[in-house]
Amino acid sequence: MSGTDLPARASRLRGARALFTTRDGGVSGAPYASLNLARHVGDDEGAVAANRERLRAAIGVDVVYVDQVHSADVAVVGEGDEPDGGSVRTADALVTRRGDIALAIMVADCLPVLLVDAEAGVVGAAHAGRAGLLGGVLENTVAAMQALGADVERVRAEIGPSVCGSCYEVPAAMRADAERTLPGIGATTRRGTPSLDLRAGAVLALTGAGLRAGHVLSDAPCTVEDERFYSYRREQRTGRLAGVIRRA
Ligand SMILES: [Zn+2]
Structure with missing residues (x-):
């Protein structure tokens, strides 16, 4: 398979080149089969490197990854920053003006959020789980x-494949705490138990930051329900998909 044939969910963000990977198109064996992009989950290092190379070929430039720790910290990728290898930083979001690299965020149920202001030539990628x-x-x-x-009036965002509010069951006290911090994030599972709707929370956070409601796409598949994607809730030991973005 050539890199550009990598199976992926194309992003509908205008003004950027972006995609969300699926489980398909890589070389990892079970339980990580097959396009696991994360090093920290117990997969074979060589397989992860081969999978990352396929993603690099598909997006056309080197890809920057960060060591994600459920923080709210953002790394600015500037001129001279190495894309990968020795200079991996700890952060849960990336932003850049560079056109010669792509930004990647890895998830398995958490929200991969890609952002762009095409006119300013600025892109971003964020890992938004409950804590972040x-x-x-x-x-x-x-x-x-x-x-x-x-310009926040121009910024467009897309929330990629992630757990939905009907699947993300949490204790009642956790829902109450979250609802106090971000009113509107509380939800209910199909079984009627307490849950969080992280996507609704993300839309509220983004519009609260100034994005126009019509500039936020949030209709991606649920990773718990759709087996094309990695899901920590469904499988525990599993790989990570990536949301990836570069300037158009
Ligand atoms: Zn769901």
């Missing part, structure tokens, strides 16, 4: 893009 979302990772990402020249 409540900690302000999306607001911080938008602010970091503004610092690079983005």
Whole structure:
């Protein structure tokens, strides 16, 4: 398979080249089969390297990854920053003006959020799970893009494959705490138990940061329900998909 044939969910973001990977198109064996992009999950290092090379070929430039820790911290990728290898940083979001690299965020149920202001030539990618979302990772990402020249009125965002509000069951006390921090994030599972709707929370966070409601896409498949994607909730030991974005 040539790199450009990598099976992926194409992003509908205008003004950027972006995609969300699926399980398909890689070389990892079970339980990581097959396009696992994460090093920290117990998969074979060589397989992960081969999978990352396929993603690099598909997106056409080197891909920057970060060591994600459910923080609200944003890394600015500037001139001279190495895309990978020795200079991997700890952060849960990335922003850049560079056109010669792509930004990647890895997830298995958490939200991969891709952002772009095409006119300013600024792109961003954020890892928004419960902790990051409540900690302000999306607001911080938008602010970091503004610092690079983005106009929040123009910024468009897409929330990729991730757990839906009907599947993300949490204890009642956790839902209550989250609802106090981000009103509107609380939800209910199909069984009627407490849950969080991280996507609804992300939309609220992004519009609260100034994005136009019509500029936020949030209709991706649920990773728990759709077996084309990795899901930590469904499988525990599993790989990670990536949301990847570069300037158009
Ligand atoms: Zn679901």
